[in-house]
Amino acid sequence: MKNDFRKMEDEMDRLATNMAVITDFSARISATLQDRHERITKLAGVHALLRKLQFLFELPSRLTKCVELGAYGQAVRYQGRAQAVLQQYQHLPSFRAIQDDCQVITARLAQQLRQRFREGGSGAPEQAECVELLLALGEPAEELCEEFLAHARGRLEEELRSLEAELGPSPPAPDVLEFTDHGGSGFVGGLCQVAAAYQELFAAQGPAGAERLAAFARELGSRYFALVERRLAQEQGGGDNSLLVRALDRFHRRLRAPGALLAAAGLAEAATEIVERVARERLGHHLQGLRAAFLGCLTDVRQALAAPRVAGKEGPGLAELLANVASSILSHIKASLAAVHLFTAKEVSFSNKPYFRGEFCSQGVREGLIVGFIRSMCQTAQSFCDSPGEKGGATPPALLLLLSRLCLDYETATISYILTLTDEQFLVQDQFPVTPVSTLCAEARETARRLLTHYVKVQGLVISQMLRKSVETRDWLSTLEPRNVRAVMKRVVEDTTAIDVQVGLLYEEGVRKAQSSDSSKRTFSVYSSSRQQGRYAPSYTPSAPMDTNLLSNIQKLFSERIDVFSPVEFNKVSVLTGIIKISLKTLLECVRLRTFGRFGLQQVQVDCHFLQLYLWRFVADEELVHLLLDEVVASAALRCPDPVPMEPSVVEVICERG
16 A cells, blocks of 8 residues: 555656646746737727627618518517617717617508507407517507507407307307307407416506406406306206206316406306306206106106006006106106216316305205205195095096105105215215205105095095985985895995005005904894884884984984094005095985985985995994994984884895895
8 A cells, every 4th residue: 555655646746747837838828819819809899899880870771671571570679779879879960860760760660560450450469569569669558558458359359249140040059068169269268368468568557457457358258258148048958967067167167267367357256156057057957857757757647547448458557657656756866966966076177166065065956956856746746635626626536645655655765865865976065954854754744644635535525426416316205115235335335445456556454453253244233233123113103203312312422433534544444444434424414414214214224234244344443334334324213204124134135135
């Protein structure tokens, strides 16, 4: 290591000696060339000055040539370079002459620029270039500002007229996406160019200039928005929102740039309001579509119920019709949710706005569309309960039964499913008040109850009409001895059996009280019992009419009161019980208004025994039928001058034969 360092030290000494020699040699060269360098620098300065003087003397010809060639920008740059020097040395005659010539040429240049600017045939960039050159030439900024906006207005109004022409009756308007693209590239793009050029050219105008530009953009923007809204209104009839949402997205997206440039004009806010308004209108349109779909389903059900049955070919049953209605409504609801969900898609520019993240989801979709439709459906169903006419108007009883079951199914499962689906898709915010599921289910259940109660009344009135006419149109005093059960009683049993089958298609059986083993004989046994004989015995003699009334009234005191219009439960037994109570109560009231002969009383006895044979199996408590029919026969006996009942065995034979 010592040897290596000693060798390196010797080399460093030689290097230092060489550097000293080089430095001395360089100093001698610099001293020799110093005088020449100073002379060269002075000559270069003189040459530069001569070039500048040459430029000044050639300036008028240069300006003239640029004006002739249309190179207005180059001419303004030449004038800008020489203006300060000419202004400084204008007291010298030669420079004064150059300045005068340049002013004449510059005035002609400014005139040509103004002429080109006023013709307005060029686009916004060319117009802005003209204004920029005129400002560089010292033209008044206020006057140029007004002219710039006036020319820009002309171009933008031409775009608006083009858009308005597309809305006319002919030729047909383009689709909404093409329309918004046209407006975005034409009007909105032009407005952006005008705003950017104005702010660059007239920045020195300050707040007053900014307000002038904002008012200009606000006025023309409102006209553009009006045209867009007219075109969007033509899209309200369709059911598909995809094209409309794409058009709204482009419309909203294109207005971001002018919204940022012209914040004071409020263009972005106005565009957002238009989008929100269209979204609300689409929600209303879908609500009307759901209502129309529901009414269409009801029409289909009516037609299916009214269609004549072809021999050997059964039509759709109530259960199938109910399933079709329920599935059709649910599919329409899902389609509507999918359609309005496009407004909240992440790729849509306006989906992050507060309205679409909150109020649109909760108050618009959940409350306005879904809850609104369910309540509308319940109201429509309840309107069938208010139809005029004692037979329920033109509403088929089967439709009432189907609607009651539909509302009951909604109460038990469908409402919860639909609202859960809505909340999951739209992430409804908690800060907005919404209708609880329980409240909506309670409304649906009340609707189902009203419909089922009305069904019971309608069917009860139909059977009651038959019984009333059969009692009122018969001469009970001169009737012949009964040999058969009257046809109307057979019809009552047939209709009741048909109703039982119809209700059983949609509702469960229900709970009955324990039936006795001789239910089919009870009416007969009652009429032939000692109590029945005791009831009729006093009337056999003319001296005891008051005793008959007294015994009847005492019997009513101890009999159980029957509530004819008691609440109907959601099962078949409760429905049939209500219908039979209305029918037999009608029969009782009609009997009380007639007078019967002996054979008339016996005919009532036969008819009531026939009804007892068959009606007991439809009701929850067979004692109910027994009591009502017992009271019918008792009332007929009270209104008979010669109350002689028929032998029980004869009654039984006639009913079995019937």
